[in-house]
Amino acid sequence: MPRTCKNGQECRKYKAYENVDDKHVSIIQPILLVGMIFVFYIFYFRLFKRRYASNESYRRKMNKKNISSKPVISLCLNDIVIRIIGNNAHIMENSVEPLNKLSSISELFVIAQISNDVQEKNIIDLFKKLGLFDKGLKEHRLMFCNTSNGRASMIRQLSPLTHVDNDETVIKTLTGKIPNLVQIYENINTSDHANFFTSLQAFTQVICAVATVEGIN
Incomplete structure (x- = not known):
């Protein structure tokens, strides 16, 4: 209930x-x-x-x-990898393979000194045609400048472990600011402030040997 x-x-x-x-x-x-x-x-x-x-x-x-x-390496392209004639860019002999090897063992930044936008476009097109952006080099790491002083300023901001150049003025400007400076120069005269190699290929052979010892692939 x-x-x-x-x-x-x-x-x-x-x-x-x-x-x-x-x-x-x-x-x-x-x-x-x-x-x-x-x-x-x-x-x-x-x-x-x-x-x-x-x-x-x-x-x-x-x-x-x-x-x-991987170490950061910067490289000037002018007269080391490419030669600019007029507005056209031409790849230098025996430079593609060393460039690809450097791209595989380092964080590689490359700089081309140009005088106009047409040269810039032609260099980019050349690298694409050669397939360099498909073999390790990153397209956004292809940089451009108009003067050697501008190149030196870019390198200082980038602060790589090693910079490779053929301009002795740039080498001297960067002395004491970049740990390792390498000069690619075909004749006997070299700067006292830089390592000396006669070609990019010779430099790359040494770097690859060091990378093998360090276990960098």
């Missing part, structure tokens, strides 16, 4: 409860349940967020490590 209230009427509102305590328990339970869900959500969200941030930090560290695992 349904319970009756003090006034003798059926207490339909509370007919499901056996006593007053049951009423309080039934109200508290859903509140506790919602509270537990809320606490669990906050805990899980913050934990997930911390783990995600940690993973992102780890990935950034790994990316930096991967980038710095």
